[in-house]
Amino acid sequence: MTDDEFPQPGDGEEADAEPTALPALPLHDPAHQLRFLEALLFAATEPLDEQVLAARFPDGVNIRPLLATLQTRYAGAGIEVVRQDRRWAFRTAADLGPYLRPKEDVQRKLSRAAIETLAVIAYHQPVTRAEIESIRGVATSKGTLDLLMENNWIKPGRRRETPGRPLTWVSTDHFLDHFSLASLRDLPGVDDLRAAGLLDPRPVLTVLRGAPTDTSQDTSTSGNEEG
Numbered sequence: 001m002t003d004d005e006f007p008q009p010g011d012g013e014e015a016d017a018e019p020t021a022l023p024a025l026p027l028h029d030p031a032h033q034l035r036f037l038e039a040l041l042f043a044a045t046e047p048l049d050e051q052v053l054a055a056r057f058p059d060g061v062n063i064r065p066l067l068a069t070l071q072t073r074y075a076g077a078g079i080e081v082v083r084q085d086r087r088w089a090f091r092t093a094a095d096l097g098p099y100l101r102p103k104e105d106v107q108r109k110l111s112r113a114a115i116e117t118l119a120v121i122a123y124h125q126p127v128t129r130a131e132i133e134s135i136r137g138v139a140t141s142k143g144t145l146d147l148l149m150e151n152n153w154i155k156p157g158r159r160r161e162t163p164g165r166p167l168t169w170v171s172t173d174h175f176l177d178h179f180s181l182a183s184l185r186d187l188p189g190v191d192d193l194r195a196a197g198l199l200d201p202r203p204v205l206t207v208l209r210g211a212p213t214d215t216s217q218d219t220s221t222s223g224n225e226e227g
Contacts (some may be wrong), residue, residue, distance in 0.1 A: 047087035074197035
């Protein structure tokens with residue numbers, strides 16, 4: 001075989017050829033804008049901020065009406081477009097969620113101490129551990145805070161600009177998502193909690209709707225908490 005019979009550089013398809021560029025999306029068209037927004041929300045693993053969504057569109061595109069259109073389109077369907085403050089996501093319809101959970105899935109119950117601590121943080125954030133203990137009237141164990149962090153319901157906030165610079169605690173976006181709250185403004189008020197039978201008659205904090213409770217251990221009357 002002569003040299004002329006061997007493939008020469010440049011003959012045929014190049015191994016290192018650059019991938020073909022994708023054609024530009026016609027995002028000047030409202031119909032394509034809506035389709036693209038729908039795809040962004042569907043592909044996201046967590047709720048997306050409005051600014052993040054807007055950055056994917058050309059300047060001048062107002063995504064608020066598009067989001068409202070998607071909400072209307074999916075209203076009453078098996079999945080819905082939900083808003084959490086300025087973050088948006090697809091979620092299973094609230095009335096169908098309980099039917100999709102595996103029967104063998106056993107949810108770990110929260111102790112009374114954990115429910116109370118979560119309620120203090122939700123209603124009084126940002127709040128320090130000392131402030132939590134002052135409101136509840138009992139010590140708060142590290143295990144209680146660890147459990148709430150494992151559920152991704154709370155996270156450390158900024159340090160308070162006071163002597164010792166204590167750490168504060170705040171709720172997370174996952175907390176809003178788990179309890180189907182659009183924002184912290186949607187937390188139930190005292191009257192709502194009392195009407196639902198969720199307001200503890202003793203001088204302790206409220207119990208959050210949707211959190212599994214375990215009242216087998218009453219820690220509110222002792223000076224220390226077992227966690």
